[in-house]
Amino acid sequence: MITTAIILAGGFGTRLQSVVSDLPKPMAPVNDQPFLNYQLNYLKHYGIKKVILSLGYLPEKIKDFYGYNFNGIEIEYVIEKDPLGTGGGIRLALEKCTAEKVFVLNGDSFFDVELNKFYKLHTTNNSEISLALRKVNNAARYGTIEKDKNSRIISFIEKKGVEKEGLINGGVYILDKKIYSTLTPANKNFSIEKDFFEKQLQVIQIKGYEFEGYFIDIGIPEDYAKAQHDFKGFKYN
Numbered sequence: 001m002i003t004t005a006i007i008l009a010g011g012f013g014t015r016l017q018s019v020v021s022d023l024p025k026p027m028a029p030v031n032d033q034p035f036l037n038y039q040l041n042y043l044k045h046y047g048i049k050k051v052i053l054s055l056g057y058l059p060e061k062i063k064d065f066y067g068y069n070f071n072g073i074e075i076e077y078v079i080e081k082d083p084l085g086t087g088g089g090i091r092l093a094l095e096k097c098t099a100e101k102v103f104v105l106n107g108d109s110f111f112d113v114e115l116n117k118f119y120k121l122h123t124t125n126n127s128e129i130s131l132a133l134r135k136v137n138n139a140a141r142y143g144t145i146e147k148d149k150n151s152r153i154i155s156f157i158e159k160k161g162v163e164k165e166g167l168i169n170g171g172v173y174i175l176d177k178k179i180y181s182t183l184t185p186a187n188k189n190f191s192i193e194k195d196f197f198e199k200q201l202q203v204i205q206i207k208g209y210e211f212e213g214y215f216i217d218i219g220i221p222e223d224y225a226k227a228q229h230d231f232k233g234f235k236y237n
Contacts (some may be wrong), residue, residue, distance in 0.1 A: 009107035010056025112213030139166030
């Protein structure tokens, strides 16, 4: 089983500035505690021993709060001197990673994926990279994904702002350190979605597995307000 996770926690939170200012997005308070607490407690439930936080905007606010241990999880940090994007932030964090495979999560969304089941699908289906996918009723804010009968992702479709059902990237991945590090540039700003997943579809086995667990992206004020209600019954405390 995988015991190391990377959380991308470097975003500016531009769309949330009206309600949360002077804080990195993952530190936005949800019921009087940082949103990041919920992710860390969720990871602890699934046996994660070490989390590497990839930081950019106001990194000291996160480092000062968590230090090097949270609820029994070892915490490490990498700090982007210049913005590296989702892809570059992960690449930097992998340099601190001794494990061959890691879970990767976005720091501003929560997707309740059964990580043990996700890992089993990854290994039994010979995936090299795996994405947790979620069907949503309104995919207007997101790009959507198509996959074949063997779960291999065949295309990423740009978001079109059309309010219809779609299968989206839920922001939870299993990455192979060697594969990812070999196929991506060091110290470059790039998007994992655009510059890695989409460009490597024909080269490596990138597979997607659908999960039905709770999903929220707190990146806009409406969903941030919704999280205040939803997380009152959080099951991983």
